[in-house]
Amino acid sequence: MSMKPEEFEVYVIPPNFMEGGTLFGGLLKTRNTIEAVILGLAVGVPVLHLPFSLTVRVVILCLTALPLVLLALIGVSGMSLSAFIRLFFCFLHNRRILSRDGTQGGKNGKTLLPSWAQQRKSDCEAEDPPLPKSRSRFSVDLKQRSVTQFKTFLQEEEAVQPLNALADYIPIEKIEHGVIYTRDHRYVKVVEVVPVNFLLRSAREQRSIIYSFISYLKIAPVKVQFKALTKRADINRHLDTVRRELEHEQDPRCRVLQEDYLKLIRQLGSREAITRRFFLVFEYEPLPGTKRGHEEEDAIASLQTAARTAANYLRQCGNEVISPENEDDATAEILYNILCRRASSEPFYQRVKSVLADYMAAGRDINTIPVNEFYAPDSIDLTHGNYLCVDGLYYAYLLVPSDGYKARVPAGWLSLLVNAGDGIDLDVFLARQPKDRMVRKLGQQLRINRSKIKETSDTNTDFDDLDGAIRSGYFLKDGLSNNEDFYYLNLLITVTAGSVDDLEWKVAEMKKLLLSQDMDVQTCSFCQEQAFLSSLPLVSLERQLYERSKRNVLTTGAASCYPFTSYEMCDDNGILLGVNKHNNSLIIVDIFDSRVYKNANIAILGTSGAGKTFTLQLMALRMRRKGIQVFIIAPLKGHEFHRACSNIGGQFISISPASQNCINIMEIRKADKSVDDLLDGPGAEKSLLAAKIQRLHTFFSLLIPDMSHEERQLLDDAMICTYGVKGITHDNASLEQPKHPGRYKEMPILGDLYEILAASPETKRLANILNRLVNGSARSFNQQTNVALDNKYIVLDISELTGDLLTVGMFVALDFVWDKAKENRTAEKAIFVDECWQLIGASSNRQAAESVLELAKTIRGYGGSLVCATQDLNDFFALDDGKYGKGIINNSKTKILLNLEEEEAQRVQGVLHLSEAELMEITHFERGSALISTNNNNIAVEIKCSQMEKELITTDRRELAELAQRAAPKQHPC
Template sequence: MKKPSTNPSLSQFGDTFRNGSEVLSKSTATVKKLIANNLKHHLLENDSKNNHTNKNHQSFSFYEGASQDFIPIKNIQDEMIITKDGRYLSVIEILPINFFQKSKDRKASIARSFSEIFQNKYVRWQLKILRDSGDSFETINNIKKNCPKQINPSVKDSLNNYCMYLHQLAAKGSIVERFFFIWEYSGLDGVKSREENEIAQAMRIEKASIIQSLHDCGNVCLSHKDENLFISEFLYMYFNRNTRKKESIYERYSRISEDFRKFKLMTGIEKELTYSDLIAPKGLYFINKNYVMEDGLYYGYIGFSSNSWPTGVYTGWLNRFNYGADVDMDIIGKFVPPNISMALLTQYQNATHADVSALYRKGRTEKADLKLAKYQNVKDVIDNMNAGADIYDVCIILTVRATSPNELHSHIREICHDLKRKCHIQPDSCYLCCEDYFRLCMPFLYTSPTFSRLKHNVLSTKLGCFYPFTSLTINDPNGFVLGVTEANQTLSPDNFNTNYYVNANMLILGTSGAGKTYTEELIGHRAFLNGKRCFYIIPKKGYQYKRGCSIVDGLYVQLVPGSKHCINLMEIRPEGKIDLSQIDDDTIVLNESLLAKKITNILLWINVQLDTPMTSSVYAQLNKILISLYASFGITDNNDSIFADVNKTSLKKMPILSDFYAAIPNESLYENIKLVLDTWISGSCKNMNGQTNVDLNNPYIVFDCDEDIIGDRLLPAFLLIAFEMVYSVVKSSTTTRDIIFLDEVWKMMTNLECAKLVYNMIKIIRGYLGSAILATQEMNDFLRGMQEYGESVLNNTALVILLRMNENDLNRVAGTYKLSSDECEKILKFRHGDALVVSNGDKIKAHIIPSKRENDAFKDDTVVA
């Protein structure tokens, strides 16, 4: 799946694209051509006239034949394209699903939901499928923009290595597909408003209806903070398939703006930057009979002749015509008014009926049978129209791109051969009509003589068969690249994408040796390079993460008895404001005091170490003792009391465990409590009795809580310290996206209250721009250890990565993720690096691919001290 850029709106570059701005009536040429054609003329004219009047708005001749002439945009505003001929269009980008994995009934349901879109009688619409060779341009730009600590040599080397890896991955021929639906404002019952506010409101209502129908199909429609900017980027990408890899729309804006500024200084002529200037390709030529030259590439077109369409098709049949990268597909429709179509059909039916009768009388039975079949077909269409169906004229066009005329000719010949010999479809050539094809395929919904030649009548109830979103791809430039799919498509999910995932949580399941640790590190490493903060809590073999930590200048913390590191359990950290829109409606979030939360967690930490839970009376007394202790440090239920200054730049000194110990009375009632604390004050864990000495500002931290050193009895307590601190760090900042990796988290969750704490975090963390990634190779222990919360945790992870699993564990999850017997068989036979990614109910088989630098850092071959 590929998500559009989230760069700021074009309005931030200046006032050129303010609402209501007018595009010049005549398209302009590039600045270089303007200077070449007009500069000398203007300078000579000014010298001869010796005219000192204001020349800012002088008229001048424009360069003829500029590519801007073919961009008919008057403005982009209110989520609409306003064309120069006064039409209003809008665009939606749709993410595909794994359609062919669905059941027969579900496929039929999807087709019905899709056909509901066309009940709105859109006067013109277009389904545009763009296919490109996988390129890493946008992903690399995001990484270079988002990666922290780039001046550090290790981080810089990792960044360069990742970029090189992405270039190599793209060079292997991966394919990126993007799907768009474009429609034109049709008015209400054919009556169009002239008020732009009313038109914009009507288009928003239509958009919501389309999105709902696609949602019923299982598709996600991308939304954007700035829809006008999304439309601009889409158009720029469409017309500049070559240039966009080297120059973004923002870089073009800056370059042209600077050229216009220089032009004004030289000529005194003020030129306004328009959308046509911004979007037009670098070069557009129709000088050859067989192809179009656009933006340094050669374009050819293949239409499906209307009389050769197959008579019976299944939903998803268009997938047959996926000819790989550099071959786009357009399905273009035009509404036929029922009064016109009904009159023509009735006339044709009557004439056909007369022909049939005449042929039977003459004994020409074979021809009569053919005519009778046509008569019956027309009768069925009329019956459907009487039942409320509409007719659309529809055409299908393939656009083929190449870097040379010979390559283009060869590719078109291969496709035409396949269409004729294997699909029995007669291809329509673009010979002598390339410009007509070009205008027809543009996302501006122009019809042309070519459309009239290619159009095929289709009932609105049958348009469900044209459902094209059948091949799931996850290629998000804001995400982490996991590897490639079976179809050689780059797999790059962004688990923070709210358009696609209901939460940002992930689950990694795999047996020993399947690559669970490897996968965790690879995800964290690449997410870090794309600007995410990553925190690992590792209860087993944490040393395996040390090398990976070092190549991004991360912090490796041994949180074990006797180490040099200390996390002050009693430290209270501030919390940012939670975004309630990002969490489930049934999740209860209390704005309680930070002090109350901390005291609850301290008492929970003590409880997990007791043989029997503390009594209610002891709990209540310890609660009072802690309130009094914090008060002595100036900390109360007022959350601002934790700060040492009014500007809230630093925290007050916090009590430590020995302060708590000293505040507890020497009474038999508290004997067990003091015995627990003894271990942390004067025993083997006394290194934890102090202020925090770990740099929690480091964006990549591994907490090694090795159970072989800590022991089973104290392991939950150490894990809880790390968990509570990391979670507080995540909650303290709502401006960064954070990931908490919880490896074998069930080890700290044998206590019901601990399990509840982690479960609540998993449900709430998205509200703090956070994500939890859980990993285990012990599925039975995971579900048993998390007690009643195990299944709930599985249901709150939107993205699941299944590595090789043993049969027992696989049986536990097969029902949860609706795995088929074939999928289960594949998982049992997975090799290291193979994975089945489960996303929104769809499954994608993938291969996880590291770079050499990552492989050297992550592979488990040498124990690192």
């Protein structure tokens, strides 16, 4: 099964080695044939004795016995006629409507507990002595929104009847210690697993995940259930966050932007947003000799250990197992989301409050509420053969039959079903079989099949079936001898819809989808109730469904069913980037969440015209909407940022010789250190003048690269003298105005320093070079700061600077940004650098590149984020053999890859370790598509923006022409 390292492996799911007998060359199943013969005789013999002519009797036989015989030979829905008839009459016997008040509980006072569950319960009670009726009670702290559980044991006659009669229908007795106690005396544990983006991994990474999953399956409990729950994304928490931010926004233009963002989220949430949750479910298997009195303690300890083991092994696959603070509360919430899909749009704590209110209104003791009350639906309609209805939502169940699987599958092939769309759930059941028993059965069946095939002609239909069963038997036998285990695999698909028509359409589409993949699927006709109860996270697949759908697999085949393949990024406190192209989930990212991301830096890479500037500005606008301080440094095409900046009340600062804007490079800015003092306590006072002069040395080294050590010392003396003229010394108290405490004195400008340098022959050369910024063409740098520096959205346009002035302007911008970024380590701030290759590429110099790299390395410590966007990757990695480009990439936890040319994509592939599939994808991206790489997961996303955002930040010529045409005054005819 091993293949080339670059290729994806193929795994084998062999046909069942034990097949039912066939007759007449494999045309007919033995059971169907026997039933057809019996039915034909039962109907045909009385017809032959009728007092009619032979012709009439033959006609009657053709109209009665012949159709029945053909129907018996063919079977119905993969079952024999007798099995189907039995199932149909069982359905008629059990069909009923269950309601909250219990008044519609079926015919003749039928109990709400399903008949098959009653039978299994009675069987258990016949084997073991009856246990006392136990109930789980919840008390709720409404402030903490948490559920605490208390255990009581009541006699049957003392048990409190629930207000919702359907609470007794659910086959769960109680939830305690995070363990579900079922009514048939089993102990079940449910854990939630965070998936990985498996499909976009390289072949090597996929193999590594599958082999790690194999390791887990070998030590996993005997019976496990993997459940994938798909539903419309609950965006209410994100909307609540946006509304709170809207309440605190003072700028009316930003409020308009936030309201527009709310509309966009609602639109996407109602149309495209889908979320998936994955659960691992396993039950306690008691060891031989376990005493009945100690079984509960052993079960709890065993299941808790199994959960920790699963977390450790799945972590090797890249998955995380969620560890809730209150396991009972989390388990009840999971059941609530599964059983009350429509009602679960409201949070679970609201459901708890509602149940408590109902019990208090009824004058009932809230400490005696059965646990099932908190997740029981209000009604279940079981009167239809092909579907059921729960709280107005329609359910249909599909089963992959034993012969409906593909024999050869790729790793993670279940992602086809996991990502099928809204309202499609998947349950995967794996049951490990005793190896020694299966080896004996394999040996016996192989001998039987070999003897059968000797008697069968190779032209018979069953020859291929027997040959396949023999090959399967040898494959399984070899696998068992090579340290693999034997499993039975079952797949159950849940389809939900808001109406019967939608349900039928979804079922038909699912059948088409599986048929296109050479798979078969059957509707669970007349056994929808059994399928409904089997789909609960209780590791309990109804026996008839189990027999119809079980498929034998070895450990490697079972591992190929790795289900945790649909990764999502949805942080309630983040910003929307777009929609996941593979599973339609919303991509809402909070890059400042240090629990998820090691740093908040982002690198945006793409070719010219791919949408880098658009993506960068979209992120900047949405961060500003959240109240995050935003700085944008634009070394190229700064005018593209002006429209958005002016329309949301931002500050656009143009740093160029022709501009009237100026940020005084010599200004010592007052910084708010109150947060630092609270966090660290009063520290040793440092000279602000010394720190400023140190940064000015960097500025002048950029302006005068060939400065000698002697000139550097003379410059230092001149700067101290310049500040001294203004009364500023190394004593920080000298900065404040005597008449206005808390305000700094007027700062010197470059002209003041120039005069001191020009007065000394030793520094005349330095003065002559500085003269360009004082009296020459770049005299705009020789002013006091004349722009507002406290705006939440500041654009620093340095695109009109060239040559050595570009590095000067870059330093002015970074010096200001650094001062603001360091003020409060607890406040979020983001620095955006567009066309970063201009600053760290081959045409730049090392000092400017070092400044950007230092920013990337250290801004995390100040609660900030650096977002760099670049094209021309060859130039980006050119300076010092790519030291600065690679440094920025390596210090950016999140990368956003837009469309790249083939050569650029191959270069990025080596840096980011992209798979061939990802490489192909990014070279064929249309504008508006991107690949987000973060936390070892790669996600293809379609960037989403509103019409208002698009008009503010678009750089497309055609769209700009339309905007200009709409903005131009209309010409009225004379």
